[in-house]
Amino acid sequence: MTFVTETLAWLTDGDSWVGPNGIPARLLEHVEVSILVLLIAVAIALPAGLFIGHTRRATSLAVGLANVGRAIPTFAMMGILLPFTQAYDPALGFTLYPTVLAMIILALPPILVNTYAGVTEVDRDIVEAARGMGFRGGQILRDIEIPLALPVIVGGIRSAAVQVIATTTLGAILAGGGLGRFIIDGIAQNDDGMLYGGVVLVAGLAMLSELLLSRIQRVAQPSGRGRLPRRPFLQLAELPPREAGI
Amino acid sequence: MIDWGWVADHLDHVAFRTLQHLYLAAIALAIGFAVSFAFGVIAARWRPVNVVSTAIAGLVFTIPSLALFAALVPVTGLSILTAEVPLVLYTLVILLRNVVAGLQAAPPDVREAADGMGFRAAGRLWRVELPLAVPLIIAGLRVATVSTIGLVTITATLGDALGGLGFFIYEGMNRFFLTEILVGAVPTILLSLVADRAFVWLQGRATPWAPPRGLQPESNA
Numbered sequence: 124m125t126f127v128t129e130t131l132a133w134l135t136d137g138d139s140w141v142g143p144n145g146i147p148a149r150l151l152e153h154v155e156v157s158i159l160v161l162l163i164a165v166a167i168a169l170p171a172g173l174f175i176g177h178t179r180r181a182t183s184l185a186v187g188l189a190n191v192g193r194a195i196p197t198f199a200m201m202g203i204l205l206p207f208t209q210a211y212d213p214a215l216g217f218t219l220y221p222t223v224l225a226m227i228i229l230a231l232p233p234i235l236v237n238t239y240a241g242v243t244e245v246d247r248d249i250v251e252a253a254r255g256m257g258f259r260g261g262q263i264l265r266d267i268e269i270p271l272a273l274p275v276i277v278g279g280i281r282s283a284a285v286q287v288i289a290t291t292t293l294g295a296i297l298a299g300g301g302l303g304r305f306i307i308d309g310i311a312q313n314d315d316g317m318l319y320g321g322v323v324l325v326a327g328l329a330m331l332s333e334l335l336l337s338r339i340q341r342v343a344q345p346s347g348r349g350r351l352p353r354r355p356f357l358q359l360a361e362l363p364p365r366e367a368g369i
Numbered sequence: 370m371i372d373w374g375w376v377a378d379h380l381d382h383v384a385f386r387t388l389q390h391l392y393l394a395a396i397a398l399a400i401g402f403a404v405s406f407a408f409g410v411i412a413a414r415w416r417p418v419n420v421v422s423t424a425i426a427g428l429v430f431t432i433p434s435l436a437l438f439a440a441l442v443p444v445t446g447l448s449i450l451t452a453e454v455p456l457v458l459y460t461l462v463i464l465l466r467n468v469v470a471g472l473q474a475a476p477p478d479v480r481e482a483a484d485g486m487g488f489r490a491a492g493r494l495w496r497v498e499l500p501l502a503v504p505l506i507i508a509g510l511r512v513a514t515v516s517t518i519g520l521v522t523i524t525a526t527l528g529d530a531l532g533g534l535g536f537f538i539y540e541g542m543n544r545f546f547l548t549e550i551l552v553g554a555v556p557t558i559l560l561s562l563v564a565d566r567a568f569v570w571l572q573g574r575a576t577p578w579a580p581p582r583g584l585q586p587e588s589n590a
Contacts, residue, residue, distance in 0.1 A: 126443050194565040195558050196519030202538040202554035206370075206547045289433035296435075296526060297542060306439045310526070315443050322436040329431040 133316030152300035164230035172238025237279025241272030390533025401460030409468030467509025471502025511568030
């Protein structure tokens with residue numbers, strides 16, 4: 124049980140909390156990169172999902188892309204991207220870009236699929252009723268489809284967020300920042316205190332974000348009599364493939 | 370750009386690492402499936418077991434793989450256990466959920482009809498509930514397999530003895546050697562895609578009555 128005392132010693136050591144390699148700095152890096160990736164992924168996948176769900180166009184293309192995207196291991200993707208990003212920028216092309224790009228690819232499918240599926244599953248009677256009342260396409264999307272699909276859409280973003288926060292850890296393998304630094308450096312320097320401290324911090328951050336996002340998802344649930352039915356069991360089937368995110 | 374000579378010189382090693390990749394993944398999936406199945410049968414019946422196991426699985430699922438692998442190093446050293454314990458845990462998260470959902474998929478009418486036909490609990494499970502659970506179980510195996518193939522690459526960070534094809538990705542990154550990175554990354558992606566397609570095919574063969582599955586949203590139940 125020496126590692127428990129070593130971990131506590133590392134976590135409570137004042138030196139662990141200061142400087143560019145301190146816990147606050149690494150935590151900030153981790154959160155920054157994760158949020159950047161999520162914003163880019165949402166900016167791409169949300170409009171695309173809304174378009175596909177609303178118009179029912181290009182659905183098979185989306186299915187295909189999402190399936191392929193889900194099947195590609197993130198660490199392998201980082202490896203393939205590395206030579207290209209490094210040719211573009213020798214410094215950041217090593218430490219940051221491969222991780223960020225690979226994570227965007229990781230984050231797109233859950234957001235795209237949930238947005239598309241959420242909009243598609245909105246009760247057609249409601250949409251028809253709105254159309255009968257004179258709603259136009261844009262109004263239907265804004266006032267009917269998006270609000271009713273919101274919990275599912277947020278669910279997709281939540282899946283993506285949890286995976287991205289976990290995967291940001293891998294950036295440390297490529298000399299990137301973030302909390303994964305402590306794990307990689309802990310292994311390299313044979314410093315169990317730092318290693319376990321890193322593990323505790325990374326796992327803590329991942330669980331905290333999961334908790335926060337599940338709260339947001341609950342808030343996104345439409346209130347009143349229009350409450351959506353419970354999600355049918357079948358949708359439990361496809362969990363996000365967990366690789367790097369791991 | 371690619372050093373084909375290096376590839377030709379290392380074909381033996383590539384074959385060894387590919388095999389290692391496959392057996393690391395296969396062991397995790399076999400153990401994960403056996404445990405999930407046994408536990409899933411229990412959890413499908415007793416709600417408290419299901420609630421507790423779902424909560425624990427959800428917790429494990431949020432722990433980043435690199436952290437979980439690394440956490441075991443001081444405990445189990447650089448043995449195969451260090452790789453397999455997290456790999457199995459991650460498969461459990463996916464498989465247990467799908468086994469339980471699958472076993473609960475039989476509509477109440479079907480269950481009552483089975484009871485009316487004189488099935489006992491074990492017979493009903495084996496002859497009625499299990500066949501109806503097959504689509505969800507295969508869907509779970511598909512996701513678990515793809516995810517495990519990806520996760521095996523991360524074990525390369527634990528040391529040269531592990532990692533499967535991830536060994537080349539990791540070493541190639543450290544040596545800035547593009548050819549080696551690609552020798553690891555390309556076959557890993559191919560393995561993953563082939564496994565994914567194989568389960569889609571299997572799904573179609575095992576359950577010809579079910580419509581092909583399209584996009585399914587990810588649940589966070």
